[in-house]
Amino acid sequence: MSVSPAGLPARTVDQSSRAFRYFEQVFGVCAAEVQKLYHDPFELLTRAIQPVIWLLLFGEAMARVRGLVTGSMSYINFISAGILTQSVLFVAIFYGIAAIWERDLGVLHRYLVSPAPRSALVIGKALSAGIRGLSQALVVYILAGLLAVPISLRAVHLALMVLFIVVGAALFATFSLIVACLVKTRERFMGIGQIVTMPLFFASNAIYPLTIMPAWLRVVARLNPLTYEVDAVRALMLRGGSSDFGVGSDFTVLAVVFAVLVGVAARLYGRMGN
């Protein structure tokens, strides 16, 4: 550890471009979260139980309801895309509580005194939610395969699927972080988390199609980012699956919402340590 005679560090910062440094900071935050999962994968395993319950209990039972018009696809096919999206959402939405926990411990301060831009910190955390989301997706794929859901294994579909899961999880993790910055305590966050998650889930096309919704709910669902996530997942996951809005439009909506949320979260995250 050499320090120049002037007392200021001579070469602590590489001459590499700002963009590369930014990427490295995002990667560093995300990698640390993934290392934690590697050390203790128990949480991932318990989380895998939830989609099993939804698909096997709820899905199988609701598949017998004749009133649900899901077009040409069977209900179990329809809902597996919904359940996949839901498990990604549920993993991501409780990310805020981890942020509050880090604030209470003091770990948050090490991030905030570092020269990393707040947006790099937020994106790094959000992307690690995407990694968790991918592990959930894998569980749903296996389960759906066992239930004879016609899963598309085309490389381009799988690649786009990864993209949508990461962006979707990152979006909801960032939303969760914003809520955490606003409510500040774990107790309040738990309450708000429940209030927010269920409407997000039910006011979407995850477990029933938009066409059976009353008009007002359809409007709400069209404003819900989860609807676009489900729409793309449904098109990409199933053989012969189709999208209502177009996968390109779905991605645009999700990417724009994510960018806006990162902007808001970056502002709030910096003040969380006050």
Place this chain on the structure above:
Amino acid sequence: MDVSRSPDTVSPAAGAGGSAVIEVRALTRRFGNFVAVDRVSFGVGRGEVFGLIGANGAGKSTVVRMLTTLLPVTSGGATIAGYDLVRNPGEVRRHIGYVPQLMSADGDLTATENLLLSARLYGIPFREIRSRIEQTLAAMDLAPFAHRLVKAFSGGMIRRLEIAQGLLHCPAILFLDEPTVGLDPAARHAVLGRLAKLRAETATTILLTSHYMEEIEELCDRVGVLREGKLVAVASPAELKARVGPAATLDDVFAALAGEEAKSPEIQAYRDVRLSRRAARSHG
């Protein structure tokens, strides 16, 4: 850590000289109507170890949190490592290391992974990362535990790792907020020993807060005494003692100058006490 400290930078008047690496000017922080820090001004010379003492609620941590850019200042300002605290917090962050009162090492990561995270956040050149981590772990006597999860560490080991995190990017200034709180005497001794070695071997400027007079006396070139948010004295430990009486100890200085615990209802006092006790428990 190969550059020796030149003794001439440690003059008691370093704050007034041109080589000040921290210059605090009328720094003020209000929480509602409560003035937590009231027009505090002082300077710290390059390579100097500067201590801040004061009773609970006197504003020590608030000063440190402002100087490390965590808490916005209400008025006044500071120049840190040549950069303006208010206008250029990004550059200030690049040149300081901070060891907070609470935990800053992540228990769910190993020591090496914690340092790797710091290396990436601070943009340490890729080729240097591995050797820097090894050197820093060795300097803090943690080399044998490099790949253990931090949650299995003792309180003193966690503190030394946190100091390693704060030093990894060779900051011009290291801020330590009550670095030995909650540690048993042996662990405190080890932490203080590493800080004394750092002081002897590098030109790193250190600003620390403490309740423990003996560690202030052992480490600090100069001490600032805070009382109810105001800086009431700045001098070397010897001068402070002489000022209070012929046979005075630093404890007497504390009693005479720092006064009692602040009685003003600081907004976050309950939360701060709760958090620092929890931190003390997990460290100790």
